Amino acid sequence: MPFSPSSVFALCTLHDQTTGEPSLLCTRTLLQRVIESARDKLGVAFTVGAELEFVLFRCKGDAPAVPVDYSVFASMITLDEQEGFLTTFCKWMDALDVEIAQVHGESAPGQVEIVLVHQDDPLRLADHVVLAREVRLLLPLLLIVYHRLINTGIVDILLVHYLLAFIFPSSSL
Numbered sequence: 001m002p003f004s005p006s007s008v009f010a011l012c013t014l015h016d017q018t019t020g021e022p023s024l025l026c027t028r029t030l031l032q033r034v035i036e037s038a039r040d041k042l043g044v045a046f047t048v049g050a051e052l053e054f055v056l057f058r059c060k061g062d063a064p065a066v067p068v069d070y071s072v073f074a075s076m077i078t079l080d081e082q083e084g085f086l087t088t089f090c091k092w093m094d095a096l097d098v099e100i101a102q103v104h105g106e107s108a109p110g111q112v113e114i115v116l117v118h119q120d121d122p123l124r125l126a127d128h129v130v131l132a133r134e135v136r137l138l139l140p141l142l143l144i145v146y147h148r149l150i151n152t153g154i155v156d157i158l159l160v161h162y163l164l165a166f167i168f169p170s171s172s173l
Helices: 025-044 075-081 082-094 122-152 157-168
Strands: 050-053 100-105 111-119
Touching: 025 122, 050 122, 075 082, 075 100, 075 111, 082 100, 082 122, 111 122
Parallel strands: none
Antiparallel strands: 050 111, 100 111
């Protein structure tokens, strides 16, 4: 994973330990069976896409979280103001070989949409969605930890900047 070079994130197909057969509970196996059935029985092939939408919030002290902005659909405000987060997100996705077709502000306050490149392989796109979810969930947590450490003065600021320079090499946090 780009944010943890000594860690590995494995996307895999689950197998029954006694028979070695793919597990009936494995969602990747289920999707693969649907793809093969559609191809073999109906002559159908798929081209699929995914739009990943989420809302960015600003947290200050004990105050309730609020959206980072109140812009409208396709406004550049969110992209401009959240450039550090979005640039890091896109770099991490690129490091995971997940191609992004478009990033834009959405309709709700603080809402962002990331459109992944369409794929002819639905299983590959499903894997990309899982990877994107992991990056999207981890990146804000690292930023929250960063800001809390700085605001509480618990850790030497130079140490924090050194660690974050490793995690966010070209970001201006």
